[in-house]
Amino acid sequence: MPVPEGSESEKSVVQIITAFQEPDWASPWIFDLPRFASGTGFLIDGDRIMTNAHVVAWTKRLLVRRYHDPTPYFAQVEFVAQDLDLAVIKVEDPNFYKGMKPLDFGGLPKVRSAVVTYGFPAGGEQISYTRGVVSRIEVEGYVHIGNRAFLAVQTDAAINPGNSGGPVIQDGKVVGVAFEGISGLQNTGYFIPTVIIHHFLDDIKDGAYDGVPEAGLRLTALQNPAFRRMLKLPDDSKQGVRVDQILDIPTTKALIKPNDVIMQVGDYPVDYDGTITYEGNTVGVSAAIDMAQNNDTIPLKIWRDGKMIDVSLPVKVYTDDASQGNQYDVLPRYYIFGGLVFTPLSLDYLKTFGRDWNDSAGRDLIYELAYRHLEDPAHWRPEPVVLASILDHPVNANFTTRGQTMVDKINGIRIERLSDVPKAFAATKGPDAIIEFLPDHHFEVIRKDDAEKANPDILETYRVPAQSRL
């Protein structure tokens, strides 16, 4: 297949082979077998190789292979953006960079324009090119983190495992980084557009990656004529997106009200179907909000009480919902007392119930993680704790529960986060510690002295290196 984009670009495209090891979130001192995976990367300014965050997640060793070069080069992760599924890595060996030119970035490609993806799909050692056209540009879920959505470009160019992190080229310039597809749907691949890539590169200029700030606004199209009349919008206006819900972010709650109508974000007027025009494309309004960096202020024009007002909305990175998404590169935390293994409730923990965790994990655990804060904030806890499992020992042998259940109180102290657990056990009055569970108020009793005596024995028996990782 002819490669119209020129053979120069391919010299800057590399294969990345990672050896990675994931922890077991139900037994957090245990690790899976090391596994191998391969992805793609490309050289950018500053002797950096850009790739996807998911290519380098949980890596123990990174190898980079150059075009037509048998040498394996070792690399280190320099910066990683789990939310944007982007990373830059560096190779120590200066020989690696000889003869390689960094690729330049272009803009947002037009819908129906042609693009070529470069990469090493299915682990092959030869670079592969696939040509396609841009089918859509939309705000899409970024599945690596799982609970964020940003602008993404859909193409019919084949994007397969191994393509991840590879450049998508148009007119000799990088217009995106290939990153995800839809399993079972052919010819549907997605790449990360340069507006997102630049957001990442700008963010790390200060030597640290902060992340995309969260305005905390749930926005909904506002096309219903009765709703528009009630909000006193002019009859001929086709502008404005409605604030339907607001996340629990104090600065946002102070400045924005439900049913405010956002007429303009920065320089972008907002249409009543919830879109803006960005570089000639119609895209979701959140694309304009996501352009802000951490601690920026977003200028908004808002329609409220029948008139237009200007609001400067300060935005910050929001991590309170980290446990609702996939977490990487930070080892899961736990605390063990008398063989009782406590760990924070998280999506990663729920996934230990297996592929069909939606069915097999208790409904109450899923509700607690995903819905409690929204529907029942009075009973919400910042970090619900589960008794993940019990390491069998005579001290806990008579427990009715065997784990996978949420902890309500220990010695009467409400457990709001993992660090409350050791404190609550330390507060035991008398010989016994009382542990209460949810949702059915079952309780168990463990003899404190016996549990403390058993701790070293249990840790030794099950080869747990430490009683806690808090």
Add this chain to the structure above:
Amino acid sequence: MNRPFLLSRQLAALLALALMTSTSTLNLRAFTGTVQKTEPQNSTSGMFTWENAVIQIEVTSKNYNYIQPWERSERKVYKSGVVVGGHQIITTADGLADQTLIRLKKQGDGLFSLGNVVWIDYQANLAVLTTDEKDFWTGLQPARLADPVPITGPVRILRWQNDRLENRQGEIDQITVEPSALSFVSVPVLKIDSTIPGAGYGEAITVNDKLIGLASQQDGDALTAIPTSFITSILQARQAKTYTGLGYFDFTWDPVENPLCLDYLKLPGPPRGVIVKETGLKPGVVSPVHPRDVILQIDGFDIDAEGNYRDPQYKKLVLENLSSRGKWAGMDCKLKIWRDGKEQDILYRLPKADYSDELVPNQSFDKDPEYVLAGGLVFVPLTEAYLRSWGMNWRQRAPFRLFYYNMDKVRPDRPQRVVLSQVLPSEANIGYESMRNTVIDEINGMKIKQISDIMTALKSPVNGFDVFKFEPGEPVQWAVLDAGEMDHTNQEIMTRYHIPADHVLNPVVAQNDPVKSTASVPMTQKPAVTHLP
């Protein structure tokens, strides 16, 4: 005889199969049963034969579509019953709800008689049928009901198939206590191993010339039956006019596996009793037992640490059986409990089992599905029948939160959850058409505690607009419609989507009286159907 009939969508696949068969009687649960000629078991005596006691029952009933609750189709089931004397036939209540026609057939003689329901109790899953056709009873013999029932040994399972009395073998596995087929209330059941296909619809479980149970459920080779000892106790109480419906222990408990838990509660001696977890789940009833009480004795029977008592007839049974062992709703049980470091005797009045005791009622009988149409927004109460619209695997396929509410509890401020099931698209509701299965919180500032509240709330629009607020966390929380156009829009949508009424609401049943609220639903309860002028 093979009349065309309408079937529900779920049964459409079965229909295709059914029409290919040319049997004159179709048991929709059992096409494949091989037919045996029956040898009357005590034919040598010349007195009693089961052919004169087992009755085939054909029930036609209304089949509802809970997603489009104004739609209705027809459903037909075949089941069995047994003649018990006094021109009465006992059978299970299952399949009799919302019935429009009951036909009875005896002795496989090919002729049906019109039947009617004398008495039905869905909680207990029992019904008594009769017919006014005097000739029907000629030649029939009442069966004798075993009391107590055997708890081991072989049984014969009898039902009519193609006008022959099918006679299948089974083996009693055990007698145990578990929720009744149509209720959350635990009752005694016989577990029987048998390879009989498609059973669980009132088949007669017999030993020699005695009836020992009526089949109520089936799971593979495990057949569940209601023992006649339980049936007899209810029929006798009914005759004595002391039957008030099933009561239950309205608390949950834990077995005591961890003796330290009893130490903590300062109960001396060896482990015994069970620890109460949650109490007073029925709305409006103050529970005489409290969380962390230890239940030591019920009506003189010691409760062991696993929650069992020694039944004089059936040996080890779980304590729930004591709530229906000759006791009915409103009657008192004597409980010996351990509380605050000492033994106490208390009376526990059994609350009456009502489907409305649950936030998401798991059954609804003899009631049209309720709904309210508001500008194309279709509101329905959240019921298990609604959730079951997601098909066989509804527990996996129904929207997560609706399924979650199914284990949530009734609160005085929230007797029901009301769901926007769908939006019927029209010009007035543009922008809302993708909303579905979201729980409504408020309309025009008024909390929606039950579906009838919607009618009240819509009478008080806000500045000429109807403002709908859904539960936080739903994909969209707010919707607004023009209140002045509501009637016109409803009328137009009803015409466009062929909907006969803008709402169907059932009369509200009082919830506070634990005994008087009706569990045995009157068969003639009429829903209030309002047509727009």
